[in-house]
Amino acid sequence: MNRRLALAVAAAALAVAGCGYDATVVPAPEAPEAPAAAGPAEECADDVAGLSPVRSYAPTGPLPAPGDIEADPDGSTVERIKAEGTLVVGVAADSFNLAYRNPETGVLEGFDIEMAKEVARAIFGTSTPQNTQFRVITPAQRFPLLQEREVDIVVRNMTINCARWELIAFSAEYFHSGQKILVRRNAGIDDLRDLAGLRICAPAGTTSIQNIETEIPGAIPVTAANDTQCMVKFQRGEADALSTDDTVLAGLAAQDPYSEVLDQEALTDEPYGIGVNAEQVDLVQFINAMLERMRRDGTWDEHYDRWLRPTLGDPTGKWPQPQYGRPLP
């Protein structure tokens, strides 16, 4: 049919119909669920036993050689793990130099990953993909997975505190971190007072966000799902700074040459420990013996030098002397 005629007829038909279509409308999205509040900031200095949270179970003796550990499914926790042939470790995978997946090799790498591998080496003699099974977990999964024994240990920059001792057990402190601030390089920010009126991002539902509100008056807290999402906001100009543990910030700063970690005293103390099921005290003691050996033979320094020294500098104060004396349950 002649196109002009068709258009004329269509116009006539539309005139008869007397209408076009209503504009397409996208339904308004449902309001996202507000993240759970972090709860009151950890104020207890001591746990229920009247002990400092960093006090762990003392090793029963020197670390046994891997060859001396019996593979016994009905034996101790360590012997059971050896019998099963696999140590299941809960880790992070988005913290550069701490725990991340190397895109070139596909392998998880970083300081925390090395700590986990050291546990595997202490049990099996070597750490291989077969005997060390990493499971990337979220912060919220750390406690339930340990309680349900879905993982044997959690090495995920996890702060030891007395409330968490109610849920799980911790090794002795293996790294002393603290909450700091990452800002744009040459942005004229020298100390916390310069942050008033600026947007500072921290993961939603964490104590970091509360610390910003209490420690940096006038700052505008901005939330994201996690630290790296905060970094995305920072790089996109949706946040002026971000705040979390210095170990994480160091990794983020290493990925962005236009950012730097503010040289300041940490807002908080974050002693990292390896998480273990509360009933598996023997495994905690075994790990503490392993940490003692690492201190003596320089293994810890070796891992620190490789993964963290380039961004965090001198390790002084990063690995305090272990504290023991926690009574056995």
Next chain:
Amino acid sequence: MTQTPSGAAATAPVPQATGRPAGRAQQPRQAVPAGGATAGVPAVEDVPRLLNRWQVIAVTACVLAGALTFGLQLLSWNANRSAADNTEQLVRVQNIQATFARANALATNGYLAGIKEDASQTTAYAEAIDLITHQLADAAEAQPADRQVLADLNAAVTDYAATIETARANNRQGFPIGSAYLEAANTTFGETAQPMLAALVSANQERADSEMDAQRPWLVVLPGLGAIAVLWWVNRQQAQRFHRRFNTGLAGAAIGLAATTLLAAIVSLGQAGDNDDLRDGSYQVAVDEAEARTAANIARSNESLRLVARGSGAAFEEAWASAAAVVRAKASDGTLGLWESYAALHDEIAQLDDDGDYDAAVLAAIDTGDGRAGAALQAFDTRSVETIDAAATATTDEIRSGNSAILVLAVLSLLVGLAAAGLTAWGIAQRRKEYA
């Protein structure tokens, strides 16, 4: 039938004066049958005025019937035309949706592969984004009502592509922040673009369905039937006064209108039936297959994201299973087998990961060679595109093929209505002559 007066002169209207009436004002107010008033006919009435009135009524009825039938059929024609246009637009936006899902599947898999990413996959991703850009422009031109949402969608696609590039750049430098950008891109895809695409699909599906449902056979016959009823009534009035059973003009007009009304009913019923068949046939196949294609690519994205999230991919595996259920419910017979081939390979990948052999799972997931998951999904996708194209073309061709008949019939209805009006006027004029 002849128009010769029949029967006794006593039954014929009797003029008061012989010869041509002097004029309306002088017309006698009588038409007295010799035997007195017949049933329903007043004893004294102004017949010429009645004739005029009947003529006006009958002619108006015929013209209205022609015009209304013409208008209704024009609406039917336009509805079919719009149904075809809306179907094309629906296929267009579903194509955008599926192509976007395909692009995301390629991008997430490419991220998982890192520097091992297959170059052909990188090219396929770039081509998919380029195709989406063109599809968006075409869709915006085709449907003004979609323009605002398409403009917003275009912005989302641009943001998505830029975020993927940042993810890729970080990934290639070995920076894990790339995964945060990949996550952000997936959020743009899932939470910003998908609601827009769902709204576009829903709006165009509603429009296409509504237009296909716009054939109203009972409505098309109403003007014709109404006019026939009026002609019957006028004929009856005349028969009572002139003792002629039928008026040739009225009868001819009624027959013409009845014929076109019947024809209109048959064509309209046929078109309505054809549209129903299409909705259950090729149209539904096109819509369902597009939905299956989108779901299949979303599943593939979740397979990659599961592995990117190494060890904590349970949520992504659940999302894979949900998407797989959609594919199994919507895919055509021609593509379902190809999907199952891919699904079996996915199960192997998931099993490797579950067994702790993560590296092997990744290698299996990023391998695009023959017999591997990437190739299997590509085979499904290619066949799916062919199925959608064939079904959509069949649908629009079928709708458009029957539309010319409706337009011809519309014009015919108008002409017959006008002709019926002429016949009616002529028929009543004959009575007026007799009366004179």
